[in-house]
Amino acid sequence: MMTARRASPARRTQRRGDRRRERLLQAACELIARGSLAQVTYAAVCARAGLPPSSAHYFYPDLDAIYRALLGAHRVGMDAALMQPLRPAESRSWQAIVNCLIDRAARYHRRNPVGAKLAIGGETPPQIKRLDRDADRERAGFALRVTEERFFAPSFSGKQRVAYVATELVDTAFTASMLEHGRLTPAYVRLAKEAAIGFLTQYFGQKLRPRAATSARHPGRSRAGRAR
Secondary structure, eight states, X not given: OXXXXXXXXHHHHHHHHHHHHHHHHHHHHHHHHHSOXXXXXXXXXXXXXXXXXXXXXXXXXXXXXXXXXXXXHHHHHHHHHHTSOOOGGGGSSHHHHHHHHHHHHHHHHHHOHHHHHHHHSSOSOHHHHHHHHHHHHHHHHHHHHHHHHHEXXXXXXXXXXXXXXXXXXXXXXXXXXXXXXXXXXXXXXXXXXXXXXXXXXXXXXXXXXXXXXXXXXXXXXXXXHHHO
């Protein structure tokens, strides 16, 4: 009769550490959800998780480290939501693509209010907000690739920078909504769309000539990626 193999001491230690990390992140989420980020402290997170700071320090040395972990998870989920395939109605024009991506971002933030507070809440420390701005650069690049796979976009210097500025206009509108209302409102989402599209129209014009329909089947993937 076979007996169950017991976990090694190292494996048990790892599992215990994983559980403690999860307790700290969960405690931080609960505190962030309850009020302002300014009210969240490292000591409060440790107390809610039931861990002394001297022990918690081994997993997350400070509050910034906890915020980075939470924002990193939010970024992964956000990017997955943004990069879902586009339906024909969502890509009938470059403006439709922009509207679709902004709607997807808004829906994801609304479903994940703790991550939204860190990403667009307006109270995040600048060194943590910088992580979200860096992620926005990659999202801007994705939006540009998706558009250029479907349409013949004009060629001009600094195109990636223009896409990034448009992305930050959306971020600014979202942050204004969070600061004013504590949530993303339909009015501010519309304003984000108007700001981004109005800015991009100066560079793309009102209408772009579409490419062949087959080029739109795999949004965001390069030719090299499709050939593999």
